[in-house]
Amino acid sequence: xTDSTLSLHEKDQSKLPLEYRTEEGNxxxxxxxxxxxxxxxxxGTLFGSYLVLQSHTAGGPGPHDLFEIGPVMAETIxxxxxxxxxxxxxLELRRHNKKxxxxxxxxxxxxxxxxxxxxxxxxxxxxxxxxxxxxxxxFLSGFFVLLGTHGAHVTLGIVWIFxxxxxxxxxxxxxxxxxxxxxxxxxWHFLDVVWIFIFTAVYLTGLVx
Amino acid sequence: xxxxxxHTVKRQRYGFPWKQVIGLFLSLALTxxxxxxxxxxxxxxxxxxxxxxxxxxxxxxIQLFMFMHVTEGTEPVHQxxxxxxxxxxxxxxxxxxxxILAYAL
Numbered sequence: 310x311t312d313s314t315l316s317l318h319e320k321d322q323s324k325l326p327l328e329y330r331t332e333e334g335n336x337x338x339x340x341x342x343x344x345x346x347x348x349x350x351x352x353g354t355l356f357g358s359y360l361v362l363q364s365h366t367a368g369g370p371g372p373h374d375l376f377e378i379g380p381v382m383a384e385t386i387x388x389x390x391x392x393x394x395x396x397x398x399x400l401e402l403r404r405h406n407k408k409x410x411x412x413x414x415x416x417x418x419x420x421x422x423x424x425x426x427x428x429x430x431x432x433x434x435x436x437x438x439x440x441x442x443x444x445x446x447x448f449l450s451g452f453f454v455l456l457g458t459h460g461a462h463v464t465l466g467i468v469w470i471f472x473x474x475x476x477x478x479x480x481x482x483x484x485x486x487x488x489x490x491x492x493x494x495x496x497w498h499f500l501d502v503v504w505i506f507i508f509t510a511v512y513l514t515g516l517v518x
Numbered sequence: 519x520x521x522x523x524x525h526t527v528k529r530q531r532y533g534f535p536w537k538q539v540i541g542l543f544l545s546l547a548l549t550x551x552x553x554x555x556x557x558x559x560x561x562x563x564x565x566x567x568x569x570x571x572x573x574x575x576x577x578x579x580i581q582l583f584m585f586m587h588v589t590e591g592t593e594p595v596h597q598x599x600x601x602x603x604x605x606x607x608x609x610x611x612x613x614x615x616x617x618i619l620a621y622a623l
């Protein structure tokens with residue numbers, strides 16, 4: 310580290326959280342932010358197409374006919390609370406409390422699984438019971454692609470956090486596992502940010518218009 | 519730096535996680551406020567949409583600052599610039615798409 314021009318002084322470095330203490334950890338975290346910026350653009354394109362296609366229901370059911378606020382609020386609250394428990398896991402990481410970190414991460418993926426269950430149930434209700442599958446109209450194509458992309462990200466997040474849990478159990482909190490746990494946390498919070506906009510731009514907008 | 523170099527770490531204690539709890543309550547409050555404005559109030563459609571989008575942006579900032587620690591790191595300006603550029607492109611894509619294809623702006 311001492312031969313790198315980017316490295317900090319020993320004194321400054323020791324004040325930083327563990328995941329930032331190596332140059333590699335630092336760069337990987339910045340790199341992950343750049344990845345999130347690209348993800349933002351990906352979701353932006355899906356939001357743009359959904360909002361344009363929203364009114365193109367081809368005589369089929371529209372947002373107002375399909376959306377029910379109860380299940381949507383349940384999904385929203387579960388995901389918000391999971392983001393909170395994920396925040397607590399980062400806090401326990403900063404306290405170097407391995408048990409707390411692992412515990413809150415387990416709660417986070419359990420809440421993630423509940424969210425996925427609710428979402429799959431919602432998709433099933435629309436596609437099978439309400440006769441509104443992805444192929445029914447442009448509105449439903451846009452809806453299922455946007456929501457499905459988010460759901461696929463949540464699924465990946467659950468698998469990813471599970472993998473990090475195994476590593477934490479095996480190796481404990483090191484500079485490397487701390488960085489990995491912090492980055493999965495960033496990913497999970499990002500998914501919550503996307504959901505906030507889905508809640509607003511898809512569900513609430515659909516009920517208002 | 520070797521990948522798996524182990525650091526001996528000491529357990530540290532801090533107080534109650536105020537930041538996280540405040541973040542959660544603000545998020546829940548903003549969500550229910552947006553719901554109430556959309557369903558409970560019967561404001562004009564454009565006013566409702568403007569307010570709920572504003573609330574969503576505010577809530578996204580809560581996530582960024584209270585949970586994601588966007589200003590942390592040795593040189594946070596790098597990630598801030600990256601995220602700002604991402605936001606700019608996203609805004610251009612969404613607003614441009616709506617403007618051109620839906621005349622909605």
